[in-house]
Amino acid sequence: MDQIIADIDSQTVLWTEVGMVDDIPVLGSRVVRTATGNIALFRTASDEVFALEDRCPHRNGPLSQGIVHGRRVTCPLHNWVIELASGEAVAPDEGNAGHIPVRLVGRAITIALGLARPARGGCKGACHV
Amino acid sequence: MDMHHPLSSPIGPVVGQDETQAHTPAPPKERLIVVGNGMAGMRTVEELLAKAPGRYEITVFGAEPHPNYNRIMLSPVLAGEKTFDQIVLNSRAWYEENGITLLTGEPVESIDRAARTVTSVGGRTLGYDRLLLATGSMPFIIPVPGATLPGVIGFRDLADVDAMLEAAAKGGRAVVIGGGLLGLEAANGLRVKGMDVTVVHLMPTLMERQLDPSAGTLLQRELERRGITVLCGADTAEIVGAERAEAVRLKDGRELPADIVVMAVGIRPNMALGKAAGLECGRGIRVDDRMRTSDPAICAVGECVEHRGLTYGLVAPLFEMAKVLAGDLAAGPEGEGGGGYAGSVTSTKLKVTGVDVFSAGDFSGGEGTEDIVFRDAARGVYKRLVLKDGRLLGAVLYGDTKDGGWYFSLLKDGAELGAERDTMIFGQGFGSSDAGNPKAAVAALPDSAEICGCNGVCKGTIVKAITEKGLTSLDEVRAHTKASASCGTCTGTVETLLALTAGDAFTAAPTVKPMCKCTGHGHDAVRAAIVGQELRTMADVFQALEWTTPDGCASCRPALNYYLLCAWPGEYADDYQSRYINERAHANIQKDGTYSVVPRMWGGLTSASELRAIADVVDKFAIPTVKVTGGQRIDLFGVRKEDLPAVWADLNAAGMVSGHAYAKGLRTVKTCVGSEWCRFGTQDSTGLGVKLEKLTWGTWTPHKVKLAVSGCPRNCAEATIKDLGVVCVDSGYELHVGGNGGLHVRACDFLVKVATEEEVFEYTGAFMQLYREEARYLERTAPWLERVGLDHIKAILVEDPERRRALNARFVFSQGFSQDDPWAERAAQGKDRHEFSLLAEVG
Numbered sequence: 001m002d003q004i005i006a007d008i009d010s011q012t013v014l015w016t017e018v019g020m021v022d023d024i025p026v027l028g029s030r031v032v033r034t035a036t037g038n039i040a041l042f043r044t045a046s047d048e049v050f051a052l053e054d055r056c057p058h059r060n061g062p063l064s065q066g067i068v069h070g071r072r073v074t075c076p077l078h079n080w081v082i083e084l085a086s087g088e089a090v091a092p093d094e095g096n097a098g099h100i101p102v103r104l105v106g107r108a109i110t111i112a113l114g115l116a117r118p119a120r121g122g123c124k125g126a127c128h129v
Numbered sequence: 130m131d132m133h134h135p136l137s138s139p140i141g142p143v144v145g146q147d148e149t150q151a152h153t154p155a156p157p158k159e160r161l162i163v164v165g166n167g168m169a170g171m172r173t174v175e176e177l178l179a180k181a182p183g184r185y186e187i188t189v190f191g192a193e194p195h196p197n198y199n200r201i202m203l204s205p206v207l208a209g210e211k212t213f214d215q216i217v218l219n220s221r222a223w224y225e226e227n228g229i230t231l232l233t234g235e236p237v238e239s240i241d242r243a244a245r246t247v248t249s250v251g252g253r254t255l256g257y258d259r260l261l262l263a264t265g266s267m268p269f270i271i272p273v274p275g276a277t278l279p280g281v282i283g284f285r286d287l288a289d290v291d292a293m294l295e296a297a298a299k300g301g302r303a304v305v306i307g308g309g310l311l312g313l314e315a316a317n318g319l320r321v322k323g324m325d326v327t328v329v330h331l332m333p334t335l336m337e338r339q340l341d342p343s344a345g346t347l348l349q350r351e352l353e354r355r356g357i358t359v360l361c362g363a364d365t366a367e368i369v370g371a372e373r374a375e376a377v378r379l380k381d382g383r384e385l386p387a388d389i390v391v392m393a394v395g396i397r398p399n400m401a402l403g404k405a406a407g408l409e410c411g412r413g414i415r416v417d418d419r420m421r422t423s424d425p426a427i428c429a430v431g432e433c434v435e436h437r438g439l440t441y442g443l444v445a446p447l448f449e450m451a452k453v454l455a456g457d458l459a460a461g462p463e464g465e466g467g468g469g470y471a472g473s474v475t476s477t478k479l480k481v482t483g484v485d486v487f488s489a490g491d492f493s494g495g496e497g498t499e500d501i502v503f504r505d506a507a508r509g510v511y512k513r514l515v516l517k518d519g520r521l522l523g524a525v526l527y528g529d530t531k532d533g534g535w536y537f538s539l540l541k542d543g544a545e546l547g548a549e550r551d552t553m554i555f556g557q558g559f560g561s562s563d564a565g566n567p568k569a570a571v572a573a574l575p576d577s578a579e580i581c582g583c584n585g586v587c588k589g590t591i592v593k594a595i596t597e598k599g600l601t602s603l604d605e606v607r608a609h610t611k612a613s614a615s616c617g618t619c620t621g622t623v624e625t626l627l628a629l630t631a632g633d634a635f636t637a638a639p640t641v642k643p644m645c646k647c648t649g650h651g652h653d654a655v656r657a658a659i660v661g662q663e664l665r666t667m668a669d670v671f672q673a674l675e676w677t678t679p680d681g682c683a684s685c686r687p688a689l690n691y692y693l694l695c696a697w698p699g700e701y702a703d704d705y706q707s708r709y710i711n712e713r714a715h716a717n718i719q720k721d722g723t724y725s726v727v728p729r730m731w732g733g734l735t736s737a738s739e740l741r742a743i744a745d746v747v748d749k750f751a752i753p754t755v756k757v758t759g760g761q762r763i764d765l766f767g768v769r770k771e772d773l774p775a776v777w778a779d780l781n782a783a784g785m786v787s788g789h790a791y792a793k794g795l796r797t798v799k800t801c802v803g804s805e806w807c808r809f810g811t812q813d814s815t816g817l818g819v820k821l822e823k824l825t826w827g828t829w830t831p832h833k834v835k836l837a838v839s840g841c842p843r844n845c846a847e848a849t850i851k852d853l854g855v856v857c858v859d860s861g862y863e864l865h866v867g868g869n870g871g872l873h874v875r876a877c878d879f880l881v882k883v884a885t886e887e888e889v890f891e892y893t894g895a896f897m898q899l900y901r902e903e904a905r906y907l908e909r910t911a912p913w914l915e916r917v918g919l920d921h922i923k924a925i926l927v928e929d930p931e932r933r934r935a936l937n938a939r940f941v942f943s944q945g946f947s948q949d950d951p952w953a954e955r956a957a958q959g960k961d962r963h964e965f966s967l968l969a970e971v972g
């Protein structure tokens with residue numbers, strides 16, 4: 001299920017291939033390391049793939065280590081629930097984990113680092129020891 | 130062709146005009162013969178009996194050797210969800226009570242219209258005044274080479290199901306040709322029965338006549354998830370085999386090995402009998418709006434007929450036909466019993482447990498139509514409504530079909546949608562304060578709302594029956610109204626109506642706290658269902674107990690995983706993604722995303738070589754913190770996840786295994802030095818602790834379990850605040866249970882005193898197993914004991930030695946599958962390698 005961001009001209013965007021859908025377990029996650037921090041890639045039961053910064057807006061918990069259910073992940077540290085498609089924390093919690101567009105090319109996963117939407121809320125690394 | 134017989138036309142002779150029956154005295158009543166003991170024919174008879182009991186002398190011929198059964202339910206019978214007895218609609222006793230002669234296993238071979246007789250294959254000839262043909266249809270077998278080989282079957286009657294079940298009992302492979310409703314229900318049933326199933330479908334997506342490509346693809350994925358192989362765009366060339374079917378060859382050359390081949394590509398109306406008798410036929414036996422054939426003495430209903438150019442393959446229209454015809458038959462030749470049959474709009478539901486699919490009307494789209502689409506992948510929901518000129522034209526629902534009935538009635542009524550258009554995709558009652566409350570939504574339905582599509586029963590009819598007849602159970606409602614008595618998909622709504630109407634009489638069940646938001650069931654009910662209904666996978670649980678989410682949540686999944694593991698030791702495949710990260714990574718996650726590593730130190734004992742290996746590991750991996758824990762062992766903090774397998778490999782090399790400091794399982798067995806060194810020690814508490822740890826390590830439990838053994842009542846190992854504590858005394862061992870440090874400190878209760886170590890082991894195993902089987906997930910022994918009471922535990926463990934031994938035996942059995950060091954599996958054997966490696970490094 002391609003998640004093509006319709007209003008983006010793919011010519012001008014750099015899509016970086018990071019692996020294959022099948023490298024991620026169904027309802028699981030894998031980590032991509034980048035110069036600016038880790039990115040968590042998630043695979044849902046219906047083979048959708050999403051990418052978030054691997055930091056919970058609460059206290060920077062590694063979301064890649066959470067349990068994936070439906071289109072959400074539950075943070076392993078204090079159980080915040082984060083929407084995979086947007087990075088938004090599910091109410092009553094507030095914040096955004098930071099979201100990176102994903103496009104599937106066949107079974108290959110590409111991400112557009114340049115189009116990442118920033119995280120919001122939380123301590124943004126200040127309490128990250 | 131003129132289908133309109135003048136109303137005044139004489140409808141056949143009445144009594145005694147039948148010369149071929151001259152040897153019998155003139156029957157006192159008109160004789161009605163029904164050919165076809167199936168759903169449409171017998172529904173007509175039922176309706177007729179209700180309207181004019183005793184009006185006819187009725188004889189029913191059935192080709193099948195059974196009384197009338199609910200053919201729709203053959204799919205659940207195949208899948209093992211129902212037995213044949215449960216789907217019988219009219220028992221032999223029923224025929225007898227109603228004075229009907231039932232001749233089963235006796236197909237009618239010919240009709241002599243001039244003589245007004247039918248003759249059966251067995252040579253029996255009977256005369257009729259009115260003849261009803263209800264011969265149904267048969268599976269269409271595509272005429273490829275090999276199609277007549279044994280092992281090629283259709284899916285139509287109980288004999289077909291028996292043939293499939295027989296094949297499935299041997300395991301092996303099944304190829305189902307046809308990815309429509311019947312084919313998929315067959316495929317699902319065969320898969321549930323353990324066969325390797327491939328569906329071969331000519332079109333690019335499944336059920337293309339009922340579903341659009343989006344829903345078809347969702348369905349395909351779901352079936353694939355259940356282990357069914359689906360080949361779309363695949364055209365069958367030949368059934369290969371010498372003596373029986375061995376494989377299906379496709380036009381593209383692929384050959385699919387098969388022990389059985391199920392052909393489910395379509396049905397053909399059974400009109401041979403009518404045609405041979407000279408009745409006008411098209412695609413079926415032609416009937417007019419009053420279900421009369423071209424011979425006014427002969428009428429026909431069901432799948433065997435063609436009405437206004439159409440044939441039908443679902444029960445709802447057939448039941449409508451039956452109603453019209455029964456009215457006429459009741460009224461007799463003189464007149465008509467109500468309005469005629471004007472054709473039906475049909476809707477479809479797939480009966481594969483756990484897969485909700487609904488479609489109705491025309492959804493092909495096209496000129497002048499507009500689409501409203503709703504997708505919620507998190508819930509696995511897809512809905513599409515097709516509108517034209519402000520009216521609903523078609524609907525496709527996947528994953529959430531509860532509004533199917535509502536859309537269907539809007540569609541049938543051709544209602545102007547008006548303002549409702551904007552929110553209707555969200556379901557009935559959206560926007561009102563009742564939105565999302567299914568009970569309120571049902572309460573808000575108008576009396577005219579159709580609840581049961583198969584039987585055309587409206588809300589008003591059901592409510593009236595409940596109040597007037599004082600009905601209090603689903604079965605009673607079924608018996609009185611037929612609502613939910615056919616395909617059963619409206620059962621939930623009917624139950625809600627019962628609850629709303631009959632109130633307390635129906636909802637007397639106590640309210641329990643649901644496990645989580647994904648279900649209305651509590652922990653105990655879910656566990657009981659897992660064992661009682663033999664649910665063996667998480668998907669089974671989701672389906673059978675109607676989980677409201679596609680794959681549960683972070684709260685229910687770990688619980689279900691545990692319950693299944695406990696119920697089916699050695700058989701259930703652990704669902705890795707349903708475990709909390711600590712149990713997935715076999716280490717404890719820390720606040721900065723690193724992990725801690727706690728090797729097991731049996732009974733708190735260690736050695737120079739172990740300590741040396743730990744020291745080396747700390748140096749080699751620059752582990753920042755080393756701490757002695759409150760559980761008598763050493764914790765290494767701040768290990769990077771990628772390093773875990775290498776750290777474990779080094780610890781394994783020194784003979785150490787996982788301490789399960791992360792597990793809902795056995796943690797530690799704390800000991801004191803005991804008789805070996807201590808001047809007060811009465812027994813070898815350290816040695817006993819080591820033995821207990823060897824007995825219990827690796828187990829999975831509802832919550833963590835800690836044991837301790839103290840060498841004397843001074844109790845240095847704090848045994849009386851452990852889940853199970855042993856206090857050694859001169860004359861033996863005191864066993865204490867249900868203690869807890871932690872949030873709410875609770876001292877143990879004394880359980881029993883025993884004389885030997887063997888008894889300690891048996892009690893320990895039995896106690897562990899009782900806790901495993903009875904406690905709710907995340908309930909430690911202390912709250913569990915307080916909930917069920919010490920007396921309950923004593924009654925089982927102390928007063929019932931047989932049960933104690935059985936519990937212990939089950940514990941030992943399940944331990945046989947769980948005592949593998951998870952670290953070694955990952956360090957040396959590379960299990961779950963992806964868990965400890967990056968997907969990629971970029972930028």
Ligand code: SRM
Pocket residue numbers: 717718719725726727756757758759760761762764790796797833835850851868869870871872873909
């Ligand atoms: C390491 C240790 C503290 C220490 O430095 O000594 C410890 C550390 C943790 N304890 Fe503990 N507990 C440790 C002994 C205890 C003890 C003492 C004992 O076992 O004798 C208790 C009280 C006794 C008891 O359990 O009844 C204890 C009562 C708890 C509780 C409260 C449990 C309760 O029933 O109320 C929690 C919370 C929980 O499990 O939900 C907890 C949870 C935790 C967790 C796992 C918190 C977490 O979820 O991350 C801590 C992380 C451990 C890690 O990363 O390795 N820990 N914890 C001890 C490890 C023991 C071991 O060798 O495995």
Ligand SMILES: Cc1cc2nc3c(=O)[nH]c(=O)nc-3n(C[C@H](O)[C@H](O)[C@H](O)COP(=O)(O)OP(=O)(O)OC[C@H]3O[C@@H](n4cnc5c(N)ncnc54)[C@H](O)[C@@H]3O)c2cc1C
Pocket residue numbers: 164165166167168169170190191192193200201202203204235236237238263264265266284285286311314399402430431432433441442443444445447478480583616
């Ligand atoms: C597996 C399966 C699942 C289905 N699921 C659904 C569903 O979910 N929803 C739905 O609406 N419909 C469903 N259907 C279709 C539904 O069962 C039929 O529409 C319905 O049974 C047709 O009724 P009928 O009386 O016309 O034919 P039948 O029920 O087939 O009855 C005809 C009977 O006549 C007998 N007969 C034929 N020729 C002779 C003869 N010469 N002499 C004596 N007897 C004869 C036949 O043996 C048969 O018993 C399903 C069908 C099957 C097979």
Ligand code: SF4
Pocket residue numbers: none
């Ligand atoms: S007492 Fe609290 S802070 Fe200390 S280890 Fe246990 S859970 Fe962590």
Ligand code: FES
Pocket residue numbers: 056057058059060061075076077078079080
């Ligand atoms: S860091 Fe994610 S919930 Fe606290």
